[in-house]
Amino acid sequence: MIRFDSVSKVYPRTNAPALREVSLEIERGEFVFLVGSSGSGKSTFLRLVLREERCTHGTVHVLGKDLGQLSNWKVPQVRRQLGCVFQDFRLLPNKTVAENVAFAMEVIRRPRAEIRKRVPWVLDLVGLGGKEDRMPGELSGGEQQRVAVARAFVNQPKLLIADEPTGNLDPQTSVGIMKLLDRINRTGTTVIMATHDAQIVDQMRKRVIELDKGRLVRDQHRGVYGYQN
Numbered sequence: 001m002i003r004f005d006s007v008s009k010v011y012p013r014t015n016a017p018a019l020r021e022v023s024l025e026i027e028r029g030e031f032v033f034l035v036g037s038s039g040s041g042k043s044t045f046l047r048l049v050l051r052e053e054r055c056t057h058g059t060v061h062v063l064g065k066d067l068g069q070l071s072n073w074k075v076p077q078v079r080r081q082l083g084c085v086f087q088d089f090r091l092l093p094n095k096t097v098a099e100n101v102a103f104a105m106e107v108i109r110r111p112r113a114e115i116r117k118r119v120p121w122v123l124d125l126v127g128l129g130g131k132e133d134r135m136p137g138e139l140s141g142g143e144q145q146r147v148a149v150a151r152a153f154v155n156q157p158k159l160l161i162a163d164e165p166t167g168n169l170d171p172q173t174s175v176g177i178m179k180l181l182d183r184i185n186r187t188g189t190t191v192i193m194a195t196h197d198a199q200i201v202d203q204m205r206k207r208v209i210e211l212d213k214g215r216l217v218r219d220q221h222r223g224v225y226g227y228q229n
């Protein structure tokens with residue numbers, strides 16, 4: 001699903017690499033927490049997987065494609081198999097809940113009949129049945145993140161990337177979001193989640209990958225958060 005071979009990333013106009021010779025493999029269906037202090041390279045790792053950035057050295061394979069060799073016009077073909085959730089939700093403020101989710105299907109040109117069927121299905125799945133016509137601004141943070149998860153999952157991606165999805169939520173609301181991600185993972189979707197939330201990592205006991213100053217320093221099966229902020 002994902003393979004990093006000796007991957008380094010140096011951003012332009014910087015000296016210290018954001019990632020240093022990272023090698024790892026993530027198999028289909030895994031649930032992986034990416035941890036490490038601020039600036040350790042978590043978001044950089046995720047940006048390389050999304051091909052928002054290219055690595056400086058090494059190779060990144062995602063879904064069988066070498067992203068370094070992939071021409072720009074082929075990037076959307078890979079991206080449409082990936083779903084993303086962010087700390088700040090990133091919903092379209094002028095569209096309703098249902099329209100936000102439908103939009104993810106429209107951009108990849110799914111047929112209207114399918115959109116009409118799948119949007120209510122996925123909103124039910126995330127526990128937002130009945131709130132289809134609300135605007136994002138009329139929802140709580142937890143509800144907005146549920147919309148974002150619905151939008152990320154509606155096209156049934158092979159891989160779901162979550163960058164601190166509970167960063168703006170209280171502990172109880174966070175547990176609800178994690179239950180949802182766990183459920184999505186159980187459908188076969190691989191989940192990679194960057195987080196600073198020790199409680200969640202310790203509760204879920206999934207694979208934990210830790211970065212420190214761009215280096216992979218820990219790769220633990222059924223791991224714990226394990227470092228101090």
Ligand SMILES: Nc1ncnc2c1ncn2[C@@H]1O[C@H](COP(=O)(O)OP(=O)(O)OP(=O)(O)O)[C@@H](O)[C@H]1O
Pocket residue numbers: 011012014017018036037038039040041042043044045
């Ligand atoms: N676009 C960029 N240009 C230059 N340097 C960058 C850029 N993005 C990140 N960096 C640097 O790369 C390093 C890793 O940053 P990254 O955002 O990947 O860390 P992180 O682990 O996600 O941090 P956080 O937990 O705070 O989100 C940092 O030193 C950061 O300053």
